[in-house]
Every structure is written in C-alpha cells, then in structure tokens.
Amino acid sequence: MWGKQKIKIPVEVSARHCHLSKDDLEKLFGIGYELKKLKQLSQPADFACEEIIDIIVGSKKFEKVRVVGPLREQTQVEISLTDAIGSGVIPQIRLSGDLNGTSPVTLVGPKGTLDLKEGLIVAKRHIHCATEEAKKHKFKNGDIVSVEIKSDRPVIFENVILRVRDDYKLYMHLDTDEGNSAGINKIGEGIIIL
Amino acid sequence: MWGKQKIKIPVEVSARHCHLSKDDLEKLFGIGYELKKLKQLSQPADFACEEIIDIIVGSKKFEKVRVVGPLREQTQVEISLTDAIGSGVIPQIRLSGDLNGTSPVTLVGPKGTLDLKEGLIVAKRHIHCATEEAKKHKFKNGDIVSVEIKSDRPVIFENVILRVRDDYKLYMHLDTDEGNSAGINKIGEGIIIL
Numbered sequence: 001m002w003g004k005q006k007i008k009i010p011v012e013v014s015a016r017h018c019h020l021s022k023d024d025l026e027k028l029f030g031i032g033y034e035l036k037k038l039k040q041l042s043q044p045a046d047f048a049c050e051e052i053i054d055i056i057v058g059s060k061k062f063e064k065v066r067v068v069g070p071l072r073e074q075t076q077v078e079i080s081l082t083d084a085i086g087s088g089v090i091p092q093i094r095l096s097g098d099l100n101g102t103s104p105v106t107l108v109g110p111k112g113t114l115d116l117k118e119g120l121i122v123a124k125r126h127i128h129c130a131t132e133e134a135k136k137h138k139f140k141n142g143d144i145v146s147v148e149i150k151s152d153r154p155v156i157f158e159n160v161i162l163r164v165r166d167d168y169k170l171y172m173h174l175d176t177d178e179g180n181s182a183g184i185n186k187i188g189e190g191i192i193i194l
Numbered sequence: 195m196w197g198k199q200k201i202k203i204p205v206e207v208s209a210r211h212c213h214l215s216k217d218d219l220e221k222l223f224g225i226g227y228e229l230k231k232l233k234q235l236s237q238p239a240d241f242a243c244e245e246i247i248d249i250i251v252g253s254k255k256f257e258k259v260r261v262v263g264p265l266r267e268q269t270q271v272e273i274s275l276t277d278a279i280g281s282g283v284i285p286q287i288r289l290s291g292d293l294n295g296t297s298p299v300t301l302v303g304p305k306g307t308l309d310l311k312e313g314l315i316v317a318k319r320h321i322h323c324a325t326e327e328a329k330k331h332k333f334k335n336g337d338i339v340s341v342e343i344k345s346d347r348p349v350i351f352e353n354v355i356l357r358v359r360d361d362y363k364l365y366m367h368l369d370t371d372e373g374n375s376a377g378i379n380k381i382g383e384g385i386i387i388l
Contacts, residue, residue: 082371093347155351158350176279180276
C-alpha cells in the first residue's frame, strides 16, 4: 500500500478533556447555555472552549478539565491510563465516538452534576487525514500504519488507525502517556512507516 | 550483533520511587535507622521497603512514595514525565545513578525534611542482563537495542540500553508512561529486536 514511502506527520498530544452533548451541556451549565470558543484546534471543526468542569473517575477527582467543542451526539471524557491509576476504574482504549460499554464517569459543572453510565475512554491513537491527502498516498479510512517518533526517547507506535474525512488535516494524536513515552511534550513530529 | 535472533524478555513497570543514601535515610527516619525489607524485587540485590516518604517536586507533592533498598551512594528520586506535568520542573531522562546536574527535589520523612539540589530523574528505559546471559547472546554492557511490545497497544521502544552485571536477571524496566503507552500495567513481555 505505502511502498517504501515515508511521510512526515505532525504529532499532537491531547491532555485529558471532554466533549459534551447539548443536553449534558445544559445540565452542567444551565438551559440555553452555549459553548464559548477559546482557541481553534488543529482539526478545523474542533475548538477548545472557555468552559472547564470537574471530572470524577472512581475514587479520583480531576479539576479544571477542558471542554472541547463542537457539541456531540454523546458526551465523552478522555483521560490517560496514568490518570486512572488508583481510581479503581480501568477505562477502555477506544476511538472517539465508540462509547458502547465504556466506563461510567461523573461530570461536575457550575449548574449541575451528571452521573453517566458510560462515556469514559482512553483515546486510541490515530491519524487524522484529509480525503484528498489520503488519495495521494493511496490509503483509506481505517487503514493501520506505524509511526516512528525520533526524539531522545524514540518509539515506533504500531497499530495506528487512519481516520479520513474531507475536512481533516494531517495530524497524529497521542495521549499524554504516549507523548511522554516518546519524549513529546505537546507537539512533535513522526514518520509514517510500514 | 544479534543477527535475526529474537529474544523474549519479561517487562516490568516501575512506579515512582526513591533510593536513599545512609546519611539521608538517617535525616528522614532518625539516627541509626535501618531499612525494613517488604518485598524482594526481580533484581536479586533490590527490595521494596516498608518505608514510604512524601516527595515535593516544584509545586507538586506526591504522598506515600516507596523507598527501594539497598542504600546507595547518592539519594535518587524517580518519577514519570506525567508526574512532572504542572510542577514547573522538567526532570531529565537519566540512567539510575547518573545524577550530576539533575533537578532538585524535597523528601519528607517522619523525622526530617531534606532539600536536595539534585537527584530527581525520569528513568531511562533499560534492560538488566546477567553477564552469563550477555555472553550467550554476544552483547555487552551499554549496547543499544529495540524492544517490541505486543499488546492491544503495540509499541517498539528504540534506544533501550543494556546493563550487564553478574547478579542481574533478564528484565526490561519501563516507567509508568512507557508501560501505559504500551498497554502494560505492571508486568508484560517484550521481544528484543534489532
């Protein structure tokens, strides 16, 4: 599929954060509340919001967790496996939006508290890629690749899934455990390899 | 050096912990105090102690950090890069014992507090190997290898240093960031590859 071609890719590390549904936003922040955009993120559709909430996972509480917009069909909280240590909860490693059967989590906002039966995940590492760019490299949505990170803590991440959509921009997303294990604090560079 | 040979290796994840010098042990626990062995560790010389202390790194405090024996020439505190997030301190990634110019750290014991000018590190990933075993595979102390972890979060760790000593047993040691990024909670298995 890829031949011997090596493709450079920017790598971003996602700290713990959450996505909210419209109903859950209103339960946490009040009826009619709308998200306030703080900062555009690398994917054109996504933005960090001014809103922060507290998250309770088992016996652990995380304060000031950033909300990421836009609103989604279902609320989703993303933490790292390190975050989960000592909480009594072992979240599943899932792609964003794949929440069936995931762990329970509690969200605490200024106007209300929400006990969700599912929605807590550790994000599965993935690459965002525009449809045009995917065509150029002859790959398709769902393909699996490896990505080498050259740093003072070099790592090859295997089993990295490609997510292709018209409006995506080419970026790899790791969580904080993965970023730290590869010597990447917030932003770095990888090479897609076979 | 290794040819096409692949060698299975047990992998252990080290949580944050500290090693103490005799002087520092006495400053924290009192004159004449001796470490109490709680549990033998995989390396025959090493043992987890009953003793726990608090560790202060910049603006963060970690409670109940395990002391690991035996006593050493110089006190050393090992945390993960995730631990360091938000502390204002970025510890260097170092091999155990290589402490010159590392970050300051404060240790709080039942009988005293110790402000060290250096001694805080993130452990550089490494393999312990007995001299006999090293001979068998034709490698030597300081050689660099890669180790593949096959799990639901597969990773190849590059730049893994081999530490060879008569009394070592074959084990790879990762910190919690590395373990979590590879889907290993406490114990797993790797394959040494070229």
